[in-house]
Amino acid sequence: MNCEIKRSVSLYSYQDEFYNHQLDLEGCLRETAKAGAAGVELLAEQMIRRFPLPIEDEAFREQWFGWLKQYGLTPSCYDAFLENRIFDNRTLCLGEQISMMKRDIRLASLLGFPVLRTLVSTPMDVIEGSLSYAEQMNVKIGLEVHAPFSLNSSWAEGYLSMIRRTGTRFFGFIPDMGIFCRNIPDVTREQYRRKGAKEECLRIVDECYAQRREKGFVKIKYDLNLGKANMEYRMANGMQEMLDAVKRAGGGPADFGYANESFVYSWSDPQDLIDNIEYIFHTHAKCYNIHEDYTETATDIAGVVAAYKKAGYTGFLSTEYEGGEHLRDDLPVDSIEQVRRHQEALRRAIEG
């Protein structure tokens, strides 16, 4: 049995403390180390002011690597945002998008990151056009597989055929554990309860999610028109029937809000990780609410870790705490404690 799965924290997790100026970049690194993680994942545009200028500056980089040394952290993944609609009157042309991707690969490399996360909105041509530069800089491009997307789908197959055609070892997948949700997170349900959702409607939506999971989610198709692909996906997974049932139960805005929100989560069989292991080199260990007993409300930590052990995964599981978005409008958020608990839950699963 291979237990070389490593643990990281995405600083995305600490966004509420950063927003409130309770933590700065160094504070986030310190908390990451205190939580027991070995790796750190960064959204440069979130925590480095005047992006990307400081990354070009040697003094800043010296400080960055000094902090990593001081806190005993290794760079795991750099989260890029291909802002290809930076102007409101056009989408950047292919060449401009490739230039932007190359810039981000370079920035990732300057900060020591071996992997760059790109988003599903990145056109295939942009990825393909950046591969030789990625190889030159020794930074792998990982496409985030986030709900409603999934592995072992016609959507993923499009990328796999590109990998086979080009023979690249510098492109693969970064699964987000939001695709391994056994149920809708409790913090989401509580949020809609506070907004006035009816118990009957909450139950209808929860049952529909359970049925979707039992029958198996119909997978999303590859389409650069993400809005269209997403709507087809939702309809194929029984959205209309669910909305009709909520309507019959006298649902109001909060009930329909919960119903729509249910599609933010999805369930894939962890076997998908084993099937695709040679193309996976980083993982967003998404979490929403970790209880005092170290159980996560929705994501299947045990199933994912078991699959990764079986497959011999040696990459990072990088905590990405996202529960704050269900709290911050009317309740305090404690990301530091949530991350600490999640790292402990991961540790137990990996070492157990």
Next chain:
Amino acid sequence: MAGRQIFDPCAFRNVEKDGKIIGYSFAFKAQYYRSITLSIVRDLTVEVDGEKAAREDIRLTVNGQPFTLEEMRTVIDPEYRWEFGDFATVTVLKDGGLSKGPHHLRAHQSIAPSYMPFTIEKDCDADFDIA
């Protein structure tokens, strides 16, 4: 109740220029999780006590530089991003500004991260006093 702070509680005021009150201002944070170029702020609307400000009367100031909404469409310089967690000041031109006493503000942010198939639309509400 204890939701996160969006507005700077100390920044609601009338704006004076050459001894005349030319408008009012407030400061708030972008309701998104990373810093953004002003070019992806697709719209800002401001309504005080139900009265909506004209688009051309709105200025957003970051790093000491005010921009009109029309100008923001092309602002991509790293020195003029709306930094995550930092207040940006909104100034609304209005002769005489706001009357002394309590007011209700609704400011709407419309932000378009490129990867999202939709725009983030966020109403931000505040009750404040003009001293």
